[in-house]
Amino acid sequence: MTVTEPHTRTAYRTCPLCEAGCGLEITVRGDEVLRIRGDRADVFSHGYLCPKGSTLKQLHEDPDRLRRPLVRRGGDFVEVTWDEAFAEVERLLVPVIERHGRDAVAVYIGNPTAHNLSAMLYTRALVQGVGTAARFSASTVDQMPKQVAAGYLFGSAVSVPVPDLDRTDYLLMLGANPYASNGSLCTAPDFPGRLEALRARGGKLVVVDPRRSRTAEAADEWIGLRPGTDAQFLFAIVHTLFAEGLADPGPRVGPLLDGWDELRELARPFSPEAVAPVCGVDAPIIRRLARELAAAPTAAVYGRIGTCTQEFGTLASWLVDVVNICTGNLDRPGGAMFALPAAGGATTRGTPGRGAGFSVSRKHTTRVRKLPRVLGEFPVAALAEEIDTPGDGALRALITVAGNPVLSTPNSARLDRALARLDCLIAVDIYLNETTRHAHVILPPPSNLRRSHYDVLLLQFAVRNVANYSPPVLPPEAGEPDEWEILCKLALIAQGAGAGADPAVIDDMMASAAVHGAVRDEHSNVHGRDPEELLSEVGHRRGPERLLDIMLRTGPYGDGFGARPDGLSLAVLEANPHGVDLGPLQPRLPGVLRTRSGRIELCNPELVADVPRLAATLDRRVDGGFVLVGRRDLRSNNSWMHNLEVLVKGKPRCTLQVHPDDAARLGLTHGATARVTSRVGVVEAPVEVTDGIVPGVVSLPHGWGHDLDGIRMAVAQARPGVNSNVLADEELIDPLSGNAVLNGIPVTVAPVG
Numbered sequence: 035m036t037v038t039e040p041h042t043r044t045a046y047r048t049c050p051l052c053e054a055g056c057g058l059e060i061t062v063r064g065d066e067v068l069r070i071r072g073d074r075a076d077v078f079s080h081g082y083l084c085p086k087g088s089t090l091k092q093l094h095e096d097p098d099r100l101r102r103p104l105v106r107r108g109g110d111f112v113e114v115t116w117d118e119a120f121a122e123v124e125r126l127l128v129p130v131i132e133r134h135g136r137d138a139v140a141v142y143i144g145n146p147t148a149h150n151l152s153a154m155l156y157t158r159a160l161v162q163g164v165g166t167a168a169r170f171s172a173s174t175v176d177q178m179p180k181q182v183a184a185g186y187l188f189g190s191a192v193s194v195p196v197p198d199l200d201r202t203d204y205l206l207m208l209g210a211n212p213y214a215s216n217g218s219l220c221t222a223p224d225f226p227g228r229l230e231a232l233r234a235r236g237g238k239l240v241v242v243d244p245r246r247s248r249t250a251e252a253a254d255e256w257i258g259l260r261p262g263t264d265a266q267f268l269f270a271i272v273h274t275l276f277a278e279g280l281a282d283p284g285p286r287v288g289p290l291l292d293g294w295d296e297l298r299e300l301a302r303p304f305s306p307e308a309v310a311p312v313c314g315v316d317a318p319i320i321r322r323l324a325r326e327l328a329a330a331p332t333a334a335v336y337g338r339i340g341t342c343t344q345e346f347g348t349l350a351s352w353l354v355d356v357v358n359i360c361t362g363n364l365d366r367p368g369g370a371m372f373a374l375p376a377a378g379g380a381t382t383r384g385t386p387g388r389g390a391g392f393s394v395s396r397k398h399t400t401r402v403r404k405l406p407r408v409l410g411e412f413p414v415a416a417l418a419e420e421i422d423t424p425g426d427g428a429l430r431a432l433i434t435v436a437g438n439p440v441l442s443t444p445n446s447a448r449l450d451r452a453l454a455r456l457d458c459l460i461a462v463d464i465y466l467n468e469t470t471r472h473a474h475v476i477l478p479p480p481s482n483l484r485r486s487h488y489d490v491l492l493l494q495f496a497v498r499n500v501a502n503y504s505p506p507v508l509p510p511e512a513g514e515p516d517e518w519e520i521l522c523k524l525a526l527i528a529q530g531a532g533a534g535a536d537p538a539v540i541d542d543m544m545a546s547a548a549v550h551g552a553v554r555d556e557h558s559n560v561h562g563r564d565p566e567e568l569l570s571e572v573g574h575r576r577g578p579e580r581l582l583d584i585m586l587r588t589g590p591y592g593d594g595f596g597a598r599p600d601g602l603s604l605a606v607l608e609a610n611p612h613g614v615d616l617g618p619l620q621p622r623l624p625g626v627l628r629t630r631s632g633r634i635e636l637c638n639p640e641l642v643a644d645v646p647r648l649a650a651t652l653d654r655r656v657d658g659g660f661v662l663v664g665r666r667d668l669r670s671n672n673s674w675m676h677n678l679e680v681l682v683k684g685k686p687r688c689t690l691q692v693h694p695d696d697a698a699r700l701g702l703t704h705g706a707t708a709r710v711t712s713r714v715g716v717v718e719a720p721v722e723v724t725d726g727i728v729p730g731v732v733s734l735p736h737g738w739g740h741d742l743d744g745i746r747m748a749v750a751q752a753r754p755g756v757n758s759n760v761l762a763d764e765e766l767i768d769p770l771s772g773n774a775v776l777n778g779i780p781v782t783v784a785p786v787g
């Protein structure tokens with residue numbers, strides 16, 4: 035017998051770990067990953083990589099990452115075959131549906147699904163298969179306010195404008211720290227480099243944040259704002275623009291606006307003087323910023339987590355776009371623009387410029403708090419009470435897909451207890467962690483390196499139009515289902531088709547529905563064609579590849595199945611492993627609109643109805659108490675990458691940041707332990723004294739607290755940190771979006787001992 039050394043080869047893959055979507059160059063030998071570095075030929079990231087990118091190798095190799103399904107037997111988990119696992123799902127789930135109905139089964143979709151082609155396309159099948167109203171996701175601890183604001187303004191909840199980073203002359207950034215996060219709802223690999231380029235070409239960067247974040251440090255100016263007061267601050271900018279005759283939407287956008295005069299009236303009470311004591315920012319500074327925004331050749335306002343996960347998340351998100359409109363910067367190069375994604379764009383289908391609009395129905399509400407369903411889902415802040423409040427309609431089962439709500443959502447301790455009471459918890463997940471320890475069955479999808487990728491979601495928010503497909507770097511393991519097959523299988527079991535049902539049934543239905551939808555759409559490049567003919571053209575593909583091919587070919591750059599031979603298809607992307615560049619953003623108004631009126635609805639009544647709540651804060655006095663905010667670290671990724679030694683080594687990151695004046699007042703010293711108490715919980719954390727935070731504000735990162743029993747993440751358990759969401763109050767939500775308030779939580783702080 036001769037043993038041949040497997041040869042070394044290079045594969046290219048888009049990084050799935052954050053929204054930046056950097057191109058990776060991965061060197062493999064056989065099944066072994068030798069090296070990961072930035073792909074210098076990638077059309078978007080040009081070789082950029084953050085410290086997480088190369089850890090796909092460590093993640094792939096992590097011995098704690100689950101490779102086989104686990105089933106709970108007594109107090110223990112045992113490894114079983116996939117057939118046994120699906121049989122167990124059927125045994126547990128079907129009786130819950132029979133006895134308590136479909137709405138007794140909740141589904142929670144977590145963040146990594148947004149970076150996962152398989153999960154992105156097939157969680158819909160799962161949710162439909164379960165047929166439940168009880169849908170929850172990480173969206174309501176994240177960006178829901180932005181989507182609601184965009185929905186009201188532009189008619190579609192994904193028509194979120196992004197700052198045209200590479201061309202703008204002035205960027206006002208609120209509640210985002212891309213030096214740590216690499217950007218969010220603004221897909222831009224090497225975000226820091228793009229900000230440096232902005233300054234190098236003579237532009238200005240202003241960061242509004244209660245913390246002097248790394249991004250604030252790199253900026254021209256840091257504005258230390260009181261948490262949760264972005265809406266008041268932005269309204270004061272709008273006020274100033276009107277008061278000084280600077281408000282001008284420009285000749286293209288102006289004629290599309292409804293509600294201009296109403297906006298001026300709404301802004302009237304929010305003078306810089308009125309908001310200054312609330313925001314903790316002097317009136318002359320606000321006035322100057324308004325003038326600078328108006329005077330800059332081009333400018334963009336951008337807000338993210340800090341402006342969303344707060345008391346006035348939707349109003350703040352709305353006002354970000356409103357300022358862009360008032361300064362004439364919406365939809366023009368250098369301003370705030372809409373991407374034109376190659377696949378799956380919600381505003382690239384149907385009649386351009388008009389649509390069904392966005393609305394929140396109060397017909398379906400949660401059982402306990404009567405909270406409305408927004409974009410088809412309930413606030414995750416209500417998940418625990420929907421389980422632990424007894425009575426008709428209580429939740430009995432939960433299916434999580436790539437989610438760790440026990441660490442990520444408010445009043446974690448209550449949710450943790452509630453999950454333990456479920457009759458059935460099925461987790462599609464790669465770790466036995468704080469949430470999945472309550473599961474009856476854990477179904478682990480394959481390693482990222484054994485899966486294909488295309489960022490269907492986040493390229494809708496990119497600062498440049500690109501398309502990038504990655505085939506699996508390594509072949510699938512025999513007998514291991516891909517994530518989409520797991521999700522389809524769960525859908526089929528919930529439908530009563532049994533654990534032996536073939537996922538292909540759902541996949542075929544989805545492909546057929548996608549083709550039929552495109553053929554019916556009068557504005558599609560395949561309108562009126564024979565669906566069977568189109569399906570046979572993609573008949574050699576299945577799963578996500580087939581769906582993606584259909585989306586690309588019927589998309590705005592697509593080949594239209596032969597109608598435009600030089601257009602995009604999956605085959606074209608396969609031939610271009612570094613991606614295809616589709617150019618800088620182009621103006622998209624009015625075609626991007628999907629409002630019923632076909633206009634930009636500046637003052638939707640739902641938004642207007644929340645303004646009095648905001649105005650009431652103008653009488654609020656800062657009372658000397660503390661509020662808690664979060665933060666991110668470049669080497670973290672929410673709750674789930676703390677099991678990689680390369681990322682967690684070094685000094686502890688889960689610290690409570692306290693301003694020196696506050697530390698002195700409280701008797702806290704650097705390295706001492708502080709007790710932080712909120713209405714719902716208490717944590718003890720090591721103190722980090724820093725002048726990089728506004729007095730009266732303390733900061734603790736989220737995603738930590740790995741010291742719970744029964745988890746299997748040895749590295750994370752060795753440096754557990756504390757869970758900041760034990761302090762987050764599930765009663766505090768932004769009413770328009772149902773989004774949790776994770777920033778600006780009232781707390782008391784005291785030394786321990």
Ligand SMILES: Nc1nc2c(c(=O)[nH]1)N[C@H]1C(S)=C(S)[C@@H](COP(=O)(O)OP(=O)(O)OC[C@H]3O[C@@H](n4cnc5c(=O)[nH]c(N)nc54)[C@H](O)[C@@H]3O)O[C@H]1N2
Nearest residue numbers: 209210211215218261262338339340666668670671672777
């Ligand atoms: N390294 C790393 N990268 C990540 C993640 C991660 O966990 N780690 N998570 C990813 C995910 S899921 C997301 S959604 C994105 C988020 O990306 P970003 O939005 O950039 O999130 P953060 O880095 O948390 O920055 C939020 C900032 O808001 C500030 N802030 C808090 N409260 C307020 C407030 O009331 N007003 C204002 N103006 N600012 C406030 C905080 O101090 C913080 O600096 O990051 C993604 N990228």
Ligand SMILES: Nc1nc2c(c(=O)[nH]1)N[C@H]1C(S)=C(S)[C@@H](COP(=O)(O)OP(=O)(O)OC[C@H]3O[C@@H](n4cnc5c(=O)[nH]c(N)nc54)[C@H](O)[C@@H]3O)O[C@H]1N2
Nearest residue numbers: 144145146176436437438439442462463664672673674736
């Ligand atoms: N206090 C506070 N809380 C926050 C935030 C904050 O800023 N402050 N940020 C919020 C934000 S922006 C978000 S997005 C949420 C995140 O909330 P979640 O999505 O609930 O939590 P994650 O930490 O992202 O957990 C992801 C889970 O997916 C698993 N996983 C990883 N990769 C895969 C995969 O490929 N397939 C599957 N099936 N599973 C996988 C991991 O093991 C983990 O269990 O947290 C929110 N919570």
Ligand code: SF4
Nearest residue numbers: 049052055056084087
């Ligand atoms: S910035 Fe995001 S996409 Fe790029 S390498 Fe880091 S984790 Fe991956």
Ligand SMILES: [Mo]
Nearest residue numbers: 145172176177
């Ligand atoms: Mo997020």
